[in-house]
Amino acid sequence: xxxxxxxxxxxxxxxxxxxxxxxxxxxxxxxxxxxxxxxxxxxxxxxxxxxxxxxxxxxxxxxxxxxxxxxxxxxxxxxxxxxxxxxxxxxxxxxxxxxxxxxxxxxxxxxxxxxxxxxxxxxxxxxxxxxxxxxxxxxxxxxxxxxxxxxxxxxxxxxxxxxxxxxxxxxxxxxxxxxxx
Ligand SMILES: CC(C)(COP(=O)(O)OP(=O)(O)OC[C@H]1O[C@@H](n2cnc3c(N)ncnc32)[C@H](O)[C@@H]1OP(=O)(O)O)[C@@H](O)C(=O)NCCC(=O)NCCS
Numbered sequence: 298x299x300x301x302x303x304x305x306x307x308x309x310x311x312x313x314x315x316x317x318x319x320x321x322x323x324x325x326x327x328x329x330x331x332x333x334x335x336x337x338x339x340x341x342x343x344x345x346x347x348x349x350x351x352x353x354x355x356x357x358x359x360x361x362x363x364x365x366x367x368x369x370x371x372x373x374x375x376x377x378x379x380x381x382x383x384x385x386x387x388x389x390x391x392x393x394x395x396x397x398x399x400x401x402x403x404x405x406x407x408x409x410x411x412x413x414x415x416x417x418x419x420x421x422x423x424x425x426x427x428x429x430x431x432x433x434x435x436x437x438x439x440x441x442x443x444x445x446x447x448x449x450x451x452x453x454x455x456x457x458x459x460x461x462x463x464x465x466x467x468x469x470x471x472x473x474x475x476x477x478x
Contacts, residue, residue: 305365306422312414315407317367320357320380324368327377328353331399338460340436341397342467346460365423369398369411378402381411383419383428392419394430394472396442403438409445416446420474427473431456434466443470447478 310317320328329350331337338346345352360366366382379398386392394416398408419425430448432439433456448470456467 305363307365307367308418310367310414310418312410314372315411315414316370316372317381317411317414318370320361320366320368320377322357324377325350325353325357327399328356328380331377331379331397334400335460336400337397339458340433340439341395341458341460342431342456343395343459344397365392365415365419367411367415369407379407379411381408381415383415383423383425386429388427390425391427391429392423392425394419394428394443408442412442413446416472416477420477427471429469429471431467431469433458434468440468443472445478446472447476448472449476 307319329348329352332344332348332352335346338344338348364382364384366380368377369379369381370377379396379402381394381396383392383394394412396408396412416428419428430443432443434453449472451469451471453466453468455464458465
């Protein structure tokens with residue numbers, strides 16, 4: 298299937314011990330709890346702080362239908378513990394990878410595994426030729442996730458953080474199928 302068709306299909310992705318599925322309205326409370334954590338919001342560009350049910354509804358109603366975004370769950374427990382997705386770019390052959398994970402699950406390799414499944418879907422099923430991503434300089438943990446997948450830095454620029462309202466130095470990266478680890 299070509300990226301040109303853009304159906305925003307959301308098959309369940311299996312990345313043992315994780316299952317990635319479409320985010321649903323029943324995930325609202327989990328999304329509010331996790332995105333309401335200031336330590337998460339300040340590392341992200343598009344998450345406001347404080348974060349409430351209206352913000353989760355906006356995500357579920359206006360982001361989920363228009364992006365390839367998955368809820369991360371542990372096999373055997375349907376609770377959303379994080380989100381990973383690809384945002385389409387102006388170039389139909391390119392998309393931007395983004396993700397967040399509940400703090401109690403950090404440091405166990407969950408995001409490299411989840412993002413790896415999504416990147417594989419982007420290249421193999423969507424036919425993307427380029428996946429971009431970025432992280433705030435002050436958030437090297439995210440840089441580690443991207444390095445583990447094979448992303449390479451393309452430059453640094455100032456970006457916005459909705460939660461703090463302050464401009465932040467942002468590292469920009471790119472990955473092509475041949476570099477996917
Ligand atoms: C960035 C994030 C997704 C990493 O996910 P993860 O599943 O914890 O990733 P990993 O287990 O591979 O750990 C990545 C790095 O985090 C660091 N780390 C490990 N345990 C940690 C902990 N308890 N607390 C903080 N950082 C930790 C390590 O540097 C690790 O790199 P290493 O494996 O080379 O030692 C997660 O920290 C997160 O959701 N942060 C908040 C939101 C965010 O930053 N999103 C990305 C915006 S660009």
